[in-house]
Amino acid sequence: MTLPPGPRWPSVAQTVAFIAFRNPLLDHLSRTYGDSxxxxxxxxxxxxVGISRPDEIKQVFxxxxxxxHAGEGNEILRPVMGDHSVLLTDESEHLRARKLLMPAFNGASLRGYRGLVEVIAKSEVDRWHDGQHLVTHTRMNALTLEIILQVVFGVTDEERLSTLRPRVMxxxxxxxxxxxxxxxxxxxRFGPWKAYFGNQAAVDRLLYDEIRDRRGVSDLADRTDVLSRLLQVGATSEDEPLTDAELRDQLVTLLLAGHETTASALSWTLHELGANPDVQAEALRAxxxxxxxxxxxxxxxxxxLHPIIDQVARRVxxxxxxxxxxxxxGAVVTPSIALxxxxxDSFGDPQRYRPRRFxxxxxxxxxxxxxxxxxxxxxxxxxxxxxxxxxxKEVLTRYRxxxxxxxxSMLRNITHVPKHKAVVTLHGR
Known part of the structure; x- marks a missing residue:
């Protein structure tokens, strides 16, 4: 078998570098070995095996x-996301999970969620003021968490929300x-891992309580949040209803996959707009x-320009x-998003922030x-x-x-985030 070249360091050194020093490792690998x-x-x-050429990535996708098997490629996430997660299942089990989840994210559903997202975004920006040094990564994390709790989980009880927020964070x-x-x-069983999984167990109890209570509401068919939609699977089709454990795993997956990723993307966007006044002027008009x-x-x-997830994984x-x-x-092939x-070859002047290319x-x-x-x-x-x-839109109609x-960029867990939290200064318009 012919594999791409790579470092000859001990496996433990490669593992530590991969987990704790991903950005400098990727720079070293690309400079030393090229695109694979x-x-x-x-x-x-x-x-x-890392790859980055479009023709090779196409073969994988x-x-x-x-x-x-993408599920096997994401195996490290199983202790948190659970056995039923759409990210951790393969073949027929994955197709079933994806089939049941997709209607909650189609075009009509997205249009239904937009109004509540607008309300939550307005509530967040209402707290800001002219001249404020805004720690965007912190505030965008708070915003996207609130959107997931209300739009995806459908939690409206303030007492349960106030309990969930710090534990989910x-x-x-x-x-x-x-x-x-x-x-x-x-x-x-030890130290930080024991504390982490103890907190996870508390989150699970809260989610199972929410699932149980939601099953008993009289207006379930009228609710438009993602959890309520998923609870109706099987009521109007031949599909097997999702079990409580399946619902829990998909909700946690949506939380972990959609919370800090979107928050970081927003933080980087505001940072780049602040650093590129000409682009920002066009964004303000937009x-x-x-x-x-x-x-x-x-x-x-x-x-x-700032990939939040730097690669995806497939076990062959x-x-x-x-x-x-x-x-x-048994090898794991990882199309490198970052490279x-x-x-x-794919993006002219790739280090420049130029939205018009899209x-x-x-x-x-x-x-x-x-x-x-x-x-x-x-x-x-x-x-x-x-x-x-x-x-x-909510931010830029009110502030420059x-x-x-x-x-x-800094690697935090499996996502890349702004190391200094992308602080910007707000200027009222």
């Missing part, structure tokens, strides 16, 4: 789902040390005129030929990948872009933003 590389990551060690704050411990269940297309392009370009279940490389059974987004140019397939691709493309992609566009310094 191989790593050996514990436990196992597993063979990790277009490959048969039985040959490329602790649940999404995962250090590299905690993440490493997820792979070793024996550690769950907000005033209700031009959602340009605001969405601002989000997409921030996601390209049989020997596979991917472009120039031959992968053995694909930084490619000058309106005036054709973005080639398998080059812009913040939501993955193929049959495993994130089902919440449309929701995330709608949510971000609504929030940007400026930045005082540069910002850099």
């Amino acid at each position: 590389f191989t790593l050996r990551i514990l436990p196992g060690p597993r063979t990790i 277009a490959g048969r789902s039985e040959d490329f 602790r649940m999404v704050e995962v250090s590299p040390l905690l993440l490493l411990g997820w792979a070793y269940p024996k550690l769950h 907000a005033d005129q209700g031009d959602g297309d340009f605001l969405e392009a601002c989000l997409k370009e921030a996601m390209r 279940t049989s020997p596979q030929k991917i472009g120039r490389w031959s992968l053995p059974t 694909a987004h930084a490619s000058s 309106l005036d140019e054709t973005i080639a397939p398998n080059t812009w990948l913040p939501f993955g691709g193929g049959v495993r493309r994130c089902i919440g992609a449309g929701f995330s872009l709608m949510e971000g566009t609504v929030a940007l 933003v400026s930045v005082d310094g540069e910002e850099v």
